[in-house]
Amino acid sequence: MITLINIEWQKLKPYTLFWIFAGLYFFILFGALYITFHFLESNALTNAPVSWHNITYIAGFFNFFLVLLVILYSTNEYQFNTYRQNVIDGLSRAQLFLSKLYINLILAIYAAVVLSILFLVLNVLSSASLTTDVLFTDIYFLCYHFIKCFCLLSIAFFVSLVFKRGIISILLFIVIGLADVMLSSVIKLSILELLPFSACGNLIVNPMVAMLPLTESTSPTITTTLYAVVFYCFLFNGLSFWWLTKKDLKG
Amino acid sequence: MILKVDSLTKKYGHIIAANAVSFEVLEGQVFGILGPNGSGKTTTLGMILDVITPNGGTYSWFDAPSGSNQRAHIGSLLETPNFYPHLNAESNLRIAALIKNVSFDNIDAVLQRVNLLERKKSAFRTFSLGMKQRLAIASALLANPKVLVLDEPTNGLDPQGIIEVRELIHSLANEGKTIIIASHLLDEIEKVCTHVMVMKEGNVLASGKVNQILATSSNRFTNDVNEGNTIKQTISAESKIEVAAEDIEQLQNKLKELPYIKNIEKRKDLLIVTVTDNIEPSLLNQHLFEKGIALQHLSKIKRTLEQQFLEITK
Numbered sequence: 001m002i003t004l005i006n007i008e009w010q011k012l013k014p015y016t017l018f019w020i021f022a023g024l025y026f027f028i029l030f031g032a033l034y035i036t037f038h039f040l041e042s043n044a045l046t047n048a049p050v051s052w053h054n055i056t057y058i059a060g061f062f063n064f065f066l067v068l069l070v071i072l073y074s075t076n077e078y079q080f081n082t083y084r085q086n087v088i089d090g091l092s093r094a095q096l097f098l099s100k101l102y103i104n105l106i107l108a109i110y111a112a113v114v115l116s117i118l119f120l121v122l123n124v125l126s127s128a129s130l131t132t133d134v135l136f137t138d139i140y141f142l143c144y145h146f147i148k149c150f151c152l153l154s155i156a157f158f159v160s161l162v163f164k165r166g167i168i169s170i171l172l173f174i175v176i177g178l179a180d181v182m183l184s185s186v187i188k189l190s191i192l193e194l195l196p197f198s199a200c201g202n203l204i205v206n207p208m209v210a211m212l213p214l215t216e217s218t219s220p221t222i223t224t225t226l227y228a229v230v231f232y233c234f235l236f237n238g239l240s241f242w243w244l245t246k247k248d249l250k251g
Numbered sequence: 252m253i254l255k256v257d258s259l260t261k262k263y264g265h266i267i268a269a270n271a272v273s274f275e276v277l278e279g280q281v282f283g284i285l286g287p288n289g290s291g292k293t294t295t296l297g298m299i300l301d302v303i304t305p306n307g308g309t310y311s312w313f314d315a316p317s318g319s320n321q322r323a324h325i326g327s328l329l330e331t332p333n334f335y336p337h338l339n340a341e342s343n344l345r346i347a348a349l350i351k352n353v354s355f356d357n358i359d360a361v362l363q364r365v366n367l368l369e370r371k372k373s374a375f376r377t378f379s380l381g382m383k384q385r386l387a388i389a390s391a392l393l394a395n396p397k398v399l400v401l402d403e404p405t406n407g408l409d410p411q412g413i414i415e416v417r418e419l420i421h422s423l424a425n426e427g428k429t430i431i432i433a434s435h436l437l438d439e440i441e442k443v444c445t446h447v448m449v450m451k452e453g454n455v456l457a458s459g460k461v462n463q464i465l466a467t468s469s470n471r472f473t474n475d476v477n478e479g480n481t482i483k484q485t486i487s488a489e490s491k492i493e494v495a496a497e498d499i500e501q502l503q504n505k506l507k508e509l510p511y512i513k514n515i516e517k518r519k520d521l522l523i524v525t526v527t528d529n530i531e532p533s534l535l536n537q538h539l540f541e542k543g544i545a546l547q548h549l550s551k552i553k554r555t556l557e558q559q560f561l562e563i564t565k
Contacts, residue, residue, distance in 0.1 A: 007349045014338055084302045085333035089350040089390070090323030093301065249302040 004099040005106070007086075012073070012103075021069040026114050029062045030121075037122055049134040050122045052141040053207050059115050060204055063149050066107050067156040071169045074100065074160035084249040093245040101237060104157060108150035112142055141204060144226070148200045151229050154236040155196060161243045193219055196236075199228040252314055253278055253398055253429045259298050259308035261291075261453075268294040270453040271308065276431055276446075278397075281424045283444035283461065284433040291453040292433035293330055296402050300327055312398075323351045326391030327400040332383040336376035340367055340386055343375055344393060351394040361389040365419070381412040388419065399423060401432045405439060417443060492532050494539075495521035495548035505542045509535075521548055 012018045036058055037050055077083045086096055123130055156173055163169040180197035193202055202225045220228070254276040261269045269291040276282045284292045297303035299310050300322060312321040334343040344358045362368040365385040370378070378386065384407060391399055404420070405413040420443050424430055434440050440447050441461060448458035457464050496502040499522065506512050506524055514525040526535065532551045539546060 003349055003352070007346055010342060010346050010349065011335060011338070014342060016337070080335055081331070081333035082335060084329070086346075086350060087302050088300050088322065088327045088329055089347045090325075090352075090394075091350050246304060248297075248304055 001098075001102065004095060005102050007091075008099050008103050015073070017072060018069065021065050022110070025062060025065040025111075028065070029059055029114065030118055032062065033058055033118055033122060034125075037126065049126060050119060051207070052119065052138045053204070055115060055119050055122070056141040056145040057204050057207055059111070059118075059145060060148065060201070063111065063152050066111060066149065067152055067173065068170060070104060070107065070153050070156045071160045071173065072166050073103075074157055075164060075166040075169055078160075078164045079166070081250075083244075087249055093249075094241070097241045097244045100157060100240075104150060104153040107153055108146050111149045112146040115142065115145060144203045147226070147229055147233065148203050151196070151200055151233045151236070154233050154240070158236045158240045158243070161240055190220055194225065194228040196232045199225050199232065203229055252276070253280075254299065254310065254312055254431070255314075256295075256299060256310045257308055259295060259305050259310060261294050261298060261303060262306050267453045269298065269305075272450070272453075272455055273308075274448050274455070274458055276429060278429055279427055280446050281420075281430045281432065281444045283440035283447040284431070284450060285435070285437065285440045285447055286433075286450035287435050289452075290435075290450040292435075292450055293402055294453075295450070296327075296329055296400055296431070296433055300325075300329060300400065302329070323394060324396050325398045325400055326394065326396035327402075328384075328387045328391050328404055329400070329402045332387035332390075334375045334383070334386065334390075337374060339372050339374050340378075340389075341371040343386070344390055347390045347393055353394045357393055357395070361392045364392060365389045366415075380407045381409060384408055384412070384416070388416065392423075396428070398429045398431070401430065403434055404432065405434075405436070490530070491523055491525050491552040492530075492535055493521050493523055493548060493550040493552055494535070494546055496539075496544050496546050502539070502544055502546075505539060505544055508542070509538055523552065 033050075033055060037054075077086075083096060087093060091099070120130075123134060156169075159173050159176070160166075160169045163172055177197045180195045181201065184192040184195055184198040192198065202219070203222070252275060254274075256272060256274050258271040258273055259269055260267070260271050272291065272295050274282075284295065286292050294303060298305045298308075299312075312325065315321055335346070338346075340362065341358055344361070345355055348355055348358060359368060359371070362371050365388050367382060367385055367389060370382065375383070375386070384404070388401075388404065391401070401420070405416050408416060417439070420430060420432070424443070430443075432440070432444065444461050446459065447461045447464050449456040449464065494502065494506075499517075499520065503515060503517070503522060506515055506522065511527045511530050512524055513527050516523040516525075524535075532549050536546055536549055
């Protein structure tokens with residue numbers, strides 16, 4: 001496992017795009033969160049601490065940076081024919097899959113770590129005192145954020161394997177995502193809310209909406225949604241594994 | 252046994268890229284796979300290197316069951332050199348070294364061997380095609396493998412590069428390495444291989460020792476008929492020689508007097524003569540000189556691969 005991560009690290013270390021995306025993710029997320037909470041602070045929620053729910057909900061919009069990174073990184077390997085070369089050099093196809101799985105996991109962990117840091121920073125910046133209550137209330141949203149991010153990266157990875165070209169994969173990821181979300185919001189069928197992108201979105205719903213008094217809802221419960229997202233993690237990684245082990249490795 | 256391939260088949264839709272290809276490679280052989288572009292050479296090599304999934308058939312390296320990872324002990328160059336363009340030569344080889352589980356200390360030695368040591372810090376994308384090809388060979392040598400698989404190793408190289416690569420292959424063969432080499436160049440196979448398999452349109456046409464399959468200047472007809480090897484067809488012992496002299500007309504007339512001349516074709520300012528029994532140009536020259544003709548030009552025409560195939564498939 002260490003060797004596989006080391007191999008990926010050797011590839012990523014001099015890869016400018018990797019640093020740009022990883023850096024942009026951090027700074028833009030920080031900027032966006034700062035502006036949001038500063039804005040909120042000066043309005044309704046004066047001095048209220050930043051909650052895990054709020055911060056993970058907003059951070060959800062920025063997962064796309066990591067999705068782009070995963071797609072470009074993976075399609076590059078097709079373009080350079082290096083998936084093929086890695087196997088020729090001696091990696092098994094399963095190892096090829098694992099090395100990318102680890103990277104996706106590490107990126108999802110990175111997203112969670114970045115968010116934890118920003119959570120602390122923003123709470124220090126707000127004048128709320130850092131009680132254990134503030135720090136740990138609803139911390140399970142951080143887990144949701146991690147799983148959601150990993151699920152999206154798993155979908156992105158599979159899309160990149162199928163379509164092989166960066167731009168096409170990115171566009172199709174967006175199109176599939178939009179179609180998924182539109183379908184589930186136009187047709188009011190609770191099962192549609194469990195489509196991959198919708199389920200990821202529903203895992204951390206808009207905190208404003210969540211604050212509204214509960215109406216009769218046929219939506220799947222959060223537990224069902226969580227199961228669905230975990231299921232998609234397994235499904236898409238399983239598909240990627242199948243694709244990498246059974247198909248020809250040609251660019 | 253180094254490699255045993257049994258009935259490997261690959262289909263792309265209706266096209267059969269490799270049709271039940273079987274062969275064996277023993278230790279120390281320099282095994283050539285010869286065929287024109289699109290004959291299934293790369294497909295076959297891709298299957299034995301696990302990057303192309305066969306539709307049928309099996310293969311095993313080093314008598315080990317398939318699935319166990321043996322490729323780290325095989326140095327391979329398949330089609331074009333594939334490296335990360337944004338990484339320099341050394342970093343690219345580090346990745347290969349990690350995959351092959353060998354020390355980074357080997358990197359300088361293999362770069363030295365292919366004359367790229369002074370460029371080790373240059374990004375791969377800045378390399379010329381010849382340098383890329385040499386880096387690919389360096390990568391293949393990294394783990395000091397017992398077996399090398401080389402697909403068109405001189406493709407795209409200039410004459411100097413071709414000579415260097417062929418010398419490298421010779422010296423590797425002399426070190427006792429087993430080499431499997433695919434090429435569409437008859438000349439190349441003839442020069443470096445001990446054994447050859449000829450492919451066309453996915454089928455194996457012939458296989459055996461190089462001097463039996465491809466000899467252009469031997470009397471192998473009398474020798475090889477009963478050797479029981481897998482030659483399916485044999486090639487006639489005709490060859491072609493280009494000649495020119497001051498007086499082409501006179502040359503043509505004198506040539507007609509020679510018993511072994513089968514055919515004379517006239518070109519712009521030279522003649523192409525077909526001789527039987529693989530008469531050497533030196534003998535032809537001697538006979539013409541005795542008839543009072545001094546040749547301006549004398550050259551043996553290597554049979555092209557297509558002609559060779561026509562012969563084999565006849």
